Amino acid sequence: MSSYEFRQVDVFTNEPMLGNPVAVVHGADGLSDEQMASFARWTNLSETTFLLRPGDPAADYRLRIFTPSGELPFAGHPTLGSAHAWLEAGGEPKGAYVVQECGVGLVSLQRGERLAFAAPDLLRGGPVEEDVLERIAAGLRIGRAEILAAQWADNGPGWVAVMLRDAEAVLALTPDPAALGDLAVGAVGTYPEGAECAIEVRAFVGGLGVDEDPVTGSLNAGIAQWLGGDVLPVAYVSSQGTVMKRRGRVHVATDDEGRIWVGGDTLTTIQGSLTL
Template structure:
């Protein structure tokens, strides 16, 4: 019997047992894709990462990301958490980690900057690998039935419910209040109906709903539901947050702007997460989406395979 070591971390938080948990297999050599999927299913976190030597020796590592049901091309909290775990190691496949890491992923290269507190690695800031892509709009009534709220509570003022991506597509909808956000409850049968209508999301239909106040429009409260991917609710979703930040910035009238946005997620689950976004828009086009967060190490162990 062989074993591989793992580390878990809570991501997008500086408090233990908050944020979004992640399992990292920091040396996944010898594991098949099938074995990786089984391990990810066993952890049953929203994502588990598997780190391999890079194909290009100038890069840091190749990172594969699995949900409990499928491999995905990119996700935010797995990159932030994997960078945190690798940055605290003495070496990464024989090389001493610097403050900048480059991950090879299915969606492209992910550029990572380690964050430090008192000299110790405490988190990471990553650049989303893809440009903003905006997909089809979604009927407000369908969104309302997905989360069992009044259709009148789906806002269309800033944008209609729609798909957007900076590496992984999500459905986005704005709600009218914190009260509605708190009452939202996913109906898996309607999610399956939505997935059959919309094919943008390879893991089914992942829905990001949010609200924001007029006095703090760039401090956004959010919830994310992905029941078709065995993630009833996700406490922190970096890739979706980056896509929303990029999309909202694209809708601003200014041709050139740099926005700082905070996404607060996971509150209703008792796992409060804070995701920092830096979005750059130039010549009317969003050119860069950066997301950052703190992390806390939780567990170490071995998986037999």
């Protein structure tokens, strides 16, 4: 058995216990796949991550991301939380950006008022099939006509995003996890102009072992790629986790080169060591 440095980081909040926690294990090169998967099941968080030496010389570190039911090629709040943990532990980026190596390749993060990652290219985009929309409507316990628009927004977890009438309609959802099954569904609705946040987002991911994720960077990235600059402005704040008594705030901005940056506050809530 070996001891590993450990942090649990709250992401998309500047107040403890109001964001989405991620468990981060440092120096995890000696752990097997099964040890990683077993620890992720034990933490029972939406994601648990493992920091390893990079394989790509352009990267600062390699990250593996596990849910209670399996491994993901990319996820947003684990990316921000793991970068926070790596920097807090003394990590020094090689260049202007922190560069993470993960299942979708290299992901850049910028440091400013808060950490932000560059949204990776979608693995799947485009229109959603009608039979999938019927299934989503049934799983959300709403009529099919209440889904005003939809788009595949998959950058790793398999997201399909649906737009409802407004933020109130999103907050009122009482989904049936069994009916949604293994679909990763993101619901989005707008707030009135002038509100603190532009949209309310909810993420239903029963297939990953979590019925609802509190605050979700990857989904917000996919929504920005779908709606940013059209339905949504080039810079805005997204609210998520309200129904779960969280106060997640996701800061989204598109730079002059067209890159979408998804950011949030991060803070360490637990620090210590674990033995595996």
